[in-house]
Amino acid sequence: MSIENLERRTFDTLVIGAGGGGLRSALQLAEADAHVAVVSKVFPTRSHTVAAQGGMNASLANVLPDNWHWHMYDTIKGSDYLGDQDAIEYMCRAASHLVYELEHQGVPFSRMDSGKIYQRPFGGQSQNFGGEQAARTCAAADRTGHAILHTLYQQNIRAKTHFFDEYFAIDLIKDQDGFILGALVLEIETGEPLLIEAKTTLLATGGAGQLFRTNTNAHINTGDGLAMALRAGLPLQDMEFFQFHPTGIAGKGMLITEGARGEGGYLVNKDGERFMERYAPHAKDLASRDIVSRAIATEVREGRGCGPEGDHVMLKLDHLGRDVLYKRLPGICDMSKTFMHIDPAEEAIPIFPTAHYTMGGIPTNRFGQVVVPVDNGQESIPGLYAVGECACVSVHGANRLGGNSLLDIVVFGRAAGNDIKEYLKNNRYHRQIDEESVVTALAHLKRWDEPAGDGSETVSGLRAELQKVMEDNCSVFRTEDVLQEGLTKVLEIEQRMTNVHIHDHSKVFNTARIEAMELENLVDLAIATVKSALERKESRGAHSRIDYPDRDDVSWLKHSLYYKEGHRMDYKPVTLKPITVESFPPKPRVY
Amino acid sequence: MRFKIHRYNPETDDKPYMQDLVLEDVTDDMMLRDALLILKAKDETLTFRHSCGEGVCGSDAVNINGTNGLACKSRLSELKEPIEVRPVPGMPIIKDLVVDMEQFYHHYREVKPYLTVKDPIPEVEFKQTPEQREQLDGLYECILCGCCTTSCPSFWWNPDKFRGPAALLQSYRFLADSRDQATTERLQELDGPYKMFRCHSIMNCANVCPKGLNPTEAIHKIKKMMVKNLV
Numbered sequence: 001m002s003i004e005n006l007e008r009r010t011f012d013t014l015v016i017g018a019g020g021g022g023l024r025s026a027l028q029l030a031e032a033d034a035h036v037a038v039v040s041k042v043f044p045t046r047s048h049t050v051a052a053q054g055g056m057n058a059s060l061a062n063v064l065p066d067n068w069h070w071h072m073y074d075t076i077k078g079s080d081y082l083g084d085q086d087a088i089e090y091m092c093r094a095a096s097h098l099v100y101e102l103e104h105q106g107v108p109f110s111r112m113d114s115g116k117i118y119q120r121p122f123g124g125q126s127q128n129f130g131g132e133q134a135a136r137t138c139a140a141a142d143r144t145g146h147a148i149l150h151t152l153y154q155q156n157i158r159a160k161t162h163f164f165d166e167y168f169a170i171d172l173i174k175d176q177d178g179f180i181l182g183a184l185v186l187e188i189e190t191g192e193p194l195l196i197e198a199k200t201t202l203l204a205t206g207g208a209g210q211l212f213r214t215n216t217n218a219h220i221n222t223g224d225g226l227a228m229a230l231r232a233g234l235p236l237q238d239m240e241f242f243q244f245h246p247t248g249i250a251g252k253g254m255l256i257t258e259g260a261r262g263e264g265g266y267l268v269n270k271d272g273e274r275f276m277e278r279y280a281p282h283a284k285d286l287a288s289r290d291i292v293s294r295a296i297a298t299e300v301r302e303g304r305g306c307g308p309e310g311d312h313v314m315l316k317l318d319h320l321g322r323d324v325l326y327k328r329l330p331g332i333c334d335m336s337k338t339f340m341h342i343d344p345a346e347e348a349i350p351i352f353p354t355a356h357y358t359m360g361g362i363p364t365n366r367f368g369q370v371v372v373p374v375d376n377g378q379e380s381i382p383g384l385y386a387v388g389e390c391a392c393v394s395v396h397g398a399n400r401l402g403g404n405s406l407l408d409i410v411v412f413g414r415a416a417g418n419d420i421k422e423y424l425k426n427n428r429y430h431r432q433i434d435e436e437s438v439v440t441a442l443a444h445l446k447r448w449d450e451p452a453g454d455g456s457e458t459v460s461g462l463r464a465e466l467q468k469v470m471e472d473n474c475s476v477f478r479t480e481d482v483l484q485e486g487l488t489k490v491l492e493i494e495q496r497m498t499n500v501h502i503h504d505h506s507k508v509f510n511t512a513r514i515e516a517m518e519l520e521n522l523v524d525l526a527i528a529t530v531k532s533a534l535e536r537k538e539s540r541g542a543h544s545r546i547d548y549p550d551r552d553d554v555s556w557l558k559h560s561l562y563y564k565e566g567h568r569m570d571y572k573p574v575t576l577k578p579i580t581v582e583s584f585p586p587k588p589r590v591y
Numbered sequence: 592m593r594f595k596i597h598r599y600n601p602e603t604d605d606k607p608y609m610q611d612l613v614l615e616d617v618t619d620d621m622m623l624r625d626a627l628l629i630l631k632a633k634d635e636t637l638t639f640r641h642s643c644g645e646g647v648c649g650s651d652a653v654n655i656n657g658t659n660g661l662a663c664k665s666r667l668s669e670l671k672e673p674i675e676v677r678p679v680p681g682m683p684i685i686k687d688l689v690v691d692m693e694q695f696y697h698h699y700r701e702v703k704p705y706l707t708v709k710d711p712i713p714e715v716e717f718k719q720t721p722e723q724r725e726q727l728d729g730l731y732e733c734i735l736c737g738c739c740t741t742s743c744p745s746f747w748w749n750p751d752k753f754r755g756p757a758a759l760l761q762s763y764r765f766l767a768d769s770r771d772q773a774t775t776e777r778l779q780e781l782d783g784p785y786k787m788f789r790c791h792s793i794m795n796c797a798n799v800c801p802k803g804l805n806p807t808e809a810i811h812k813i814k815k816m817m818v819k820n821l822v
Contacts, residue, residue: 017750029703042640046648071755103716106706106768108727117719140731146647147731189685218643252620254645284715334803338664339620460632504636506602509686512635 014079021388022204028417079397191507212355248354368416398541649734756806
């Protein structure tokens with residue numbers, strides 16, 4: 001495909017990714033009569049938002065007293081003080097409105113006898129700044145993500161948003177002044193590239209859970225947007241912070257919602273001990289995720305794990321009773337039975353921490369604008385936005401609270417949509433793209449049509465190796481030696497990528513080519529993750545260094561920025577100043 | 592374990608064929624999707640859709656030994672050998688196990704699958720009792736995999752006119768919602784000999800649904816509402 005006969009389309013806004021973040025933005029824009037295109041490598045309702053189970057946090061106070069300020073405090077504490085407090089204030093203030101809006105759009109939330117939305121307790125939630133447990137997570141049984149994603153897609157059908165389903169995004173397109181002006185994408189069905197020119201481009205491509213061998217994520221979660229940003233010369237922020245969800249099904253990785261513990265489930269070791277009482281005397285099983293994951297890993301390491309290999313612990317739910325279980329948690333009951341032949345109403349579920357969520361991502365401000373450091377401040381990249389798991393606002397800091405990711409995507413999806421509307425008002429005309437950046441993107445695609453190196457490597461082989469290295473060398477507990485070895489290994493894999501060639505050169509629905517490009521993305525993100533982890537010499541949130549066991553606010557209360565070129569690190573300060581209220585200064589984090 | 596897998600590459604094959612493949616070391620907890628992934632690692636031209644691997648994204652509907660189902664929820668040890676894997680029937684085949692789903696999505700869009708409210712919107716949530724909310728159970732969980740619609744003989748005969756079980760289930764999902772105010776429009780839209788009344792209660796849809804939903808029952812309920820709406 002040469003640049004001369006490349007098909008081109010023009011829109012006001014290009015949204016890449018059709019999960020909750022992308023769809024919420026698209027809806028905002030379509031309703032404002034902007035000409036918006038949504039590109040997704042899968043049909044929108046296949047996006048991984050669909051798999052979110054437990055719910056979405058908002059201080060509706062339907063069950064227990066609550067307000068947004070308490071939610072803000074919990075989120076900052078949960079983030080181990082690495083979250084930006086202006087963005088967190090914005091999110092927590094907006095939360096209730098956004099939940100009501102979703103309800104008006106049709107989300108079938110579970111209900112209380114009063115007719116109000118049902119809310120369940122989740123980890124890290126408190127009343128009155130660290131007091132009693134709160135109940136802040138708005139739930140549609142344990143299928144909240146499914147309910148929200150389908151509703152947002154349905155609303156986009158109503159708004160007549162223009163979808164490009166099953167198109168894979170390859171690279172961002174720029175001009176010489178650094179404006180981002182769309183992307184080169186590939187129509188999977190035909191194998192033909194398409195250039196989508198747009199005044200604004202929003203990345204909403206989700207996380208990169210496929211970095212790890214055992215994960216809760218879908219096959220598609222390969223962090224494509226993050227890698228596109230890296231290749232465009234932009235940094236990625238806080239990539240060392242990867243969340244391991246405490247309750248993945250042991251050995252398989254499927255997620256058992258935190259809502260299971262919210263409804264009263266608890267963890268036991270091989271002695272039948274409720275061990276979380278030792279690690280978090282107050283919050284117990286509803287401590288925040290990093291703490292529960294470390295506790296489980298510690299139990300197993302110290303020989304108190306269950307099963308013949310002693311490699312997991314058990315999640316006990318049977319005491320809740322069949323009625324409650326099948327009413328509140330029907331999805332996980334079904335999943336346990338399908339995948340493990342276990343009925344949670346009768347038997348405990350074997351679980352172990354599992355790679356779950358990318359806290360790091362493309363640095364943005366609370367308007368969804370992608371920002372980079374300049375001199376003593378930062379400036380936005382004109383025309384480029386990012387929201388959701390691929391972005392780092394940062395509302396999750398070093399550890400995300402359960403129930404805050406569905407919130408994040410709708411709050412910042414909407415905020416970015418609003419900011420894009422303003423941008424479009426001030427930038428009425430399309431700018432001339434730099435054809436060189438199109439040539440580069442086309443060359444990137446073409447690389448996979450040609451034999452490379454000695455062809456000794458395969459995509460599936462290298463991907464499995466990469467995932468194993470990440471699991472062995474960049475997991476719940478980390479040390480200098482293990483991370484250094486991990487970095488050496490991922491850099492080796494990067495080198496070996498030059499020897500991968502694919503054997504399927506057909507055009508029509510060539511998934512081999514797509515998976516090759518996804519692997520390229522994963523390799524870049526693995527390096528970003530391990531390098532950032534190696535450099536951060538402290539323990540904070542999900543980043544737990546055995547050799548640096550304490551949080552170090554003097555040296556490390558700052559965001560990491562990783563650049564692809566030269567694997568360079570930079571740092572920027574955490575925003576400790578909220579928008580209107582007093583700052584929450586860092587203090588010891590006890591649950 | 593022996594497999595027969597439907598193969599078709601439109602760029603090189605005149606017509607589809609069934610390929611015999613064998614997989615060693617099949618363990619008891621493996622699903623069909625796991626097998627397809629191993630086979631793809633050996634032959635990367637093998638093409639199928641899949642994503643979440645836990646039955647919620649609805650990508651990997653295929654026809655397994657003559658019955659539609661999700662590859663990720665179909666346990667190999669429960670399937671008769673050789674395991675025949677074909678694309679879901681009645682849809683244009685793009686490649687191997689991948690079909691063109693546009694007709695299916697078209698019918699979904701046509702039932703206006705979104706909440707329609709005419710009254711002013713409250714500042715907080717619409718009130719809905721647990722009993723009213725329960726009416727949506729067995730409806731909202733649909734994952735749009737297409738197992739039901741592509742197993743429905745009425746849909747095979749009239750794919751352009753009959754909405755099919757998935758779209759009709761979604762139509763009823765909104766008819767059953769206490770918040771929705773477009774009942775008359777929804778019922779009128781489905782009137783006539785084809786859109787809904789091609790359903791002859793064959794029940795294939797309910798038998799194959801990987802989420803245990805029952806579109807036939809939903810269709811019956813729509814018919815009842817239509818009668819009630821007339822009198």
